[in-house]
Amino acid sequence: MPRRPDPAVRTLLVERAARMLADREPVTLRALVEGTGASTMAVYTHFGGMPGLWSAVRQEGFTRLAGRLAAVPRTADPVHDLVALGVAYARNALDAPELYRAMFDARADLADALAADATFDRLVDAVARARDEGRLSPATDPRALATQYWAAGHGLVSLVVQGVLPAGGLAPLATRTAVALLTAAGDEPDRCRASVERAWAAG
Structure with missing residues (x-):
């Protein structure tokens, strides 16, 4: 009787694959399951093989991002x-820096x-709301x-994840970048800075 997929094993293998990729370790079936208690057959049970595994690694990154974005509350300040x-x-x-790196590896298809x-459309909608409510x-x-906003933010976050920039420098740099972009798009500078700083202070 074939084994039923176990969500915990699936998550374990996805996270381990992402970590091995980030550490530049060769990812083979045996290396992937070593020390996990799972068999090599688990890769086929859960993903249908290695290509499916890489697709799942990317997808997991976006799934977690979608959950994080969905949890952001709406306030009166767009x-x-x-x-x-x-x-x-x-x-x-x-x-989850390993998943973050893997989710933008376009060599693997997304499921x-x-x-x-x-996840990007949520950002587009937020910009549209700020425009429609008169801030932009x-x-x-x-x-x-x-x-523009995503590209700038992605660049800063990637530098922190890769250890090029210290994590403590992210908020000040991201604040200055956001204020520059949004004031150029029409927001009033002092009001913009207050909104941006509140968001980073809360986060």
């Missing part, structure tokens, strides 16, 4: 809420690309500004 999504993004990366896209210029293109 700029605060936009930046709070960036803070949640950063916290997600720092809590659910739409779910991954939805009516001419603001939500997708274009969201792309």
Whole structure:
């Protein structure tokens, strides 16, 4: 009788694969399951093989990010809420740096690309709300500004995850970057800075 997939084993293998990848260890079936109590057959039971494993590693990163973003509460301040999504993004990366690195490795297909896209769409929606509520210029293109904001934040977070920048420098750098982008998009500087600083202080 075939074994039923065990969610705990699946998570264990996903996290171990991400960690081995980050540590530049060769990821073979035997190396992956060594010391876990799982058999090599577990990789086929849960993922259908190594390609499915890599897809699952990427997907797990986006799944956890989606959960973190969904937990960000909505307030009366749309700029605060936009930046709070960036803070949640950063916290997600720092809590699981191996998964964060793996989730952007486009060599592995995603099992659910739409779910991954939805994490970025949440950011686009937040920019649109800030524009529609008068904090940003009516001419603001939500997708274009969201792309700029994500690219800047991703770059800073990646440098921290890779050990190039100290974690303590992330909030000040991210604050300055967000204020520069959002004031250029039409927000009032002092009001913008207050919103951004509140989001990072809360996060």
